[in-house]
Amino acid sequence: MLGFLVPTDQRRTLDELTDKLDLSVGSVAAKRSAFWIMLVLSAVIAISGVVGDSTATVIGAMIVAPLSIPILGVALGVATGRAALVGRSLLLVVAGIAVVVVLGFLFAQLLPNPVNVLSNAQVVGRTSPKLMDLTAALATGLVAAVAITRRDVGDVLPGVAIAISLVPPLGVVGVCLGSQAPALALGAFVLFASNMLAMIITTTTVLLLAGYGRDAEAPTGRRGRAYLVLGAALILVAVPMVINSLSTLWAGQISDVARDWLREQPSAQVVDVTLHSDTATITVLGPQQLPDLAELQRRVDDLVPWHPDVVVVHNVGGRVRPR
Structure with a gap:
């Protein structure tokens, strides 16, 4: 199986991987200048795409972003038991995170109404990560691991950069912080952290299976603590990703219950359902009179284990005819 993933004749040497992922060996000045220039530019592109709600622009930023290099460097350091490489790579990752978040925060200060940005698709899609996002990140991390260990599949790395999405969530963190929305910023950071950890874990696993730990004669005790x-x-x-996934599932089921609750009011409709903590908010568009709210509360209590309070936002709708 391992030979199928990383054939011996295509396997990069440990020195090749070190030169590729450790920015403190070889042409250090050139490597670091390229890293910071590309990181700042990718951050500007990503944040512009987030603020402008442009998917194409955000994808462009993903391809340019070099943040995966030190993250993969962490994995190489863990697999080979080199604490110094782990420390150097983590320092670069933390510094890169700070740069992107600060740029996002500054961008938010330039917006005439930053609150409007919080509702666009680029922000909403990155502030409530779910378990499937983690699953996708683990699979993408496996692709990245195979790509860096094999000489013949390096062309897939741009696709990995798009799938793993590192810089855009950090840009969203900064924009949300600058827009006074710390809860949304935390959600975006959880997405980034899950992507980063998935990449480190899967890459470390592949590197160990491919024998790089043996090549470096890494002590197993130190690796065990890192694991x-x-x-x-x-x-x-x-x-939090599991909680978000369950909340989304329950919100959908509450929506079905609310529609059934309104079945005797054919002109009424459920517009939106949100489930946050101990409150389920149901937005309804319909006539003046609604069915008994106690019945809806009872049905939701039967559905959700912690029995959230049901709040119905009732918007009275009507037809407006031209004169």
């Missing part, structure tokens, strides 16, 4: 830290961090970011 525990990575596993704990992955569980930490997975918890």
